[in-house]
Amino acid sequence: MTSSIRDVAGRAGVSVGTVSNVLNRPELVSATTRTRVLDAIAELGFVRNESARQLRAGSSRSVGLVVLDIANPFFTDVARGVEEVVDAAGLSLILCNTDDRPAREKAHLAALAEQRVQGVLITPTAELSDDIAALRERGVPVVLVDRRAPTADQCAVATDDVLGGRLAAEHLLERGHRRIAFIGGSAGSSHPALPQVQERHAGVTAAVDAARRAGMDDAELTVLSPADLTVAGGREAAARVIGIPAARRPTAAVCANDLIALGVLQEMVRHGVRVPDEFAIVGYDDIEFAAAAAVPLTSVSKPRADLGRRAAELLLDEGRPGHVHQQPVFEPVLIARESTMARRHPGSDRGASA
Amino acid sequence: MTSSIRDVAGRAGVSVGTVSNVLNRPELVSATTRTRVLDAIAELGFVRNESARQLRAGSSRSVGLVVLDIANPFFTDVARGVEEVVDAAGLSLILCNTDDRPAREKAHLAALAEQRVQGVLITPTAELSDDIAALRERGVPVVLVDRRAPTADQCAVATDDVLGGRLAAEHLLERGHRRIAFIGGSAGSSHPALPQVQERHAGVTAAVDAARRAGMDDAELTVLSPADLTVAGGREAAARVIGIPAARRPTAAVCANDLIALGVLQEMVRHGVRVPDEFAIVGYDDIEFAAAAAVPLTSVSKPRADLGRRAAELLLDEGRPGHVHQQPVFEPVLIARESTMARRHPGSDRGASA
DNA sequence: GGGCGGCTCTGAATCGATTCATACCGCGCT
């Protein structure tokens, strides 16, 4: 059925070594033999067996990318960036989805290890499992994606999420909001929040505290923790916000990601709460659907594809001799859109609270 | 560095065959030897080399999923369904993205063939390349996803897109719309449209024709072909719609997918065209973001995860003896939401054309 | 004519897990 290099050799009347040379170092083979071999390959429909090649080589021609949520466009954009670099290097990409479940992460890492991938790009689940450390001990390069490295002896590509959280909160404060919600905290949630989310939270807290110190005594922060960082989670949290009596209800929210923000937006609209006039929303990640929402979402933008590209580059570099571990941190930027476009400018008037 | 089964055997004081048995048929090994071997494995941090295993076995423990656009949530939902089935079978999934480019499709299929995957699930690019046929000739099971099989000798999981298109158009006609646009056609586009899109188009056309025959003489269809089936494509097409003088401008659109619909929605809102009052929109696929849009999108819903699940099941079944090729066709359902909720019911009044 | 270098090609050894025919052990039965 499937023919091997040996069949090709037989057909072309040469040795297996020669066939291999045609495949891998054609310049070593005379033109005539080369065409003879290529003809045989075509006639037999020969396809190289990667397993055999890998066995000999000791490692595969692929890298793994492990993400938290394949349904989150943020990660597909990161994947695009990764793919670009990986493709260019002639490697292939194995995309794995964990749904933020440690057990799935573990299983995927085990499979990748068995496949002897050249390296792994991973956005780990909340707790950094020791499976990752174990992989690294086995000599498999690992680069953390959108996550800070716990130690300096490894590569990681991150975003300054404290800054991002601060930008979001300051934006709302500047527009006159005083009662602000952070949606995506970990309070009361079963498992710990992702560090990325903790950072965003910290940034928001810092901004609100600073505002209070600067004289906005009434600035206050409410934290809501949806079950997960999805559109459904956002809807659920928004419903809770709506349940708060108008006098105490936050007038704006910073969401831990855009999926949540879209859910919040949807639920607000559904309940007739006007966005941004009655409730302003800031998302995070600036996924394409944020701008495409009918009330375009103000969002904290990070270079999604660049994150992926950079991570992939670092991973490929790990294999090389003089590699130095790096932890680049990208700076997020706030993109203001309509979802926060009401209210007056800085200081002064804090009128019409809902 | 990496230890092999031989090292484990040495350490445990048994033969390699025994170690292999511990790994694959532990019931053949006595309890004492088994624990001795397992201890050795743990101590050495041994990880089985998949390449070697695959080489011997002749095929890998993975299947490939090749999609048109990983950034389209429709495909990530399909992927989820596939993953579920594939995981349960103890296989792993290799996810490949083609961006509807035949060259990329070809490259991915070649890589999958070299990896000796157990099968391939694919939503092919517009033209059915012969690479797919070639794969099948080599004995690799292939199941088409969201695409009808050209012949009965293969498996394919599809949706009745003619019906879907008709449902969408009938819905708009019932709500009093007469000048309808189909956004996503192939007219004037460089490459042929996807068959799925052609079907949707055909369904819309059929509905409009039927309406005309039924007495709605003024029912008419305009076709717009964006460069690609993305949010950006939708925006571009919407801009063109807005350019049409109000008297001739369509009052509603059926979009080839939800990404386009979201783009259209966004552009309409940006230009102050009220949705649905001045312009109604029907999307296709019913991705999560359709419902989450602030003007929730009426959309033609198909069981996305089920498509994936079913396709994966058929693929796994292909390996089995009595396999019979099947081409299940799912029936789409129209989910009415606000983006089409203006205008009066059936027949009568066709008033206020923007 | 002998020797040497350059160009081709050969074929055996190798990677690591699996498989299977074979061997071994102890025990009960005749």
Next chain:
DNA sequence: AGCGCGGTATGAATCGATTCAGAGCCGCCC
């Protein structure tokens, strides 16, 4: 004592591509 049998363990052969030391050949120069 001999036979057979279930239960275990062995180790050589195998999968297919790659690699590399070495062989064969040709032409050229001294």
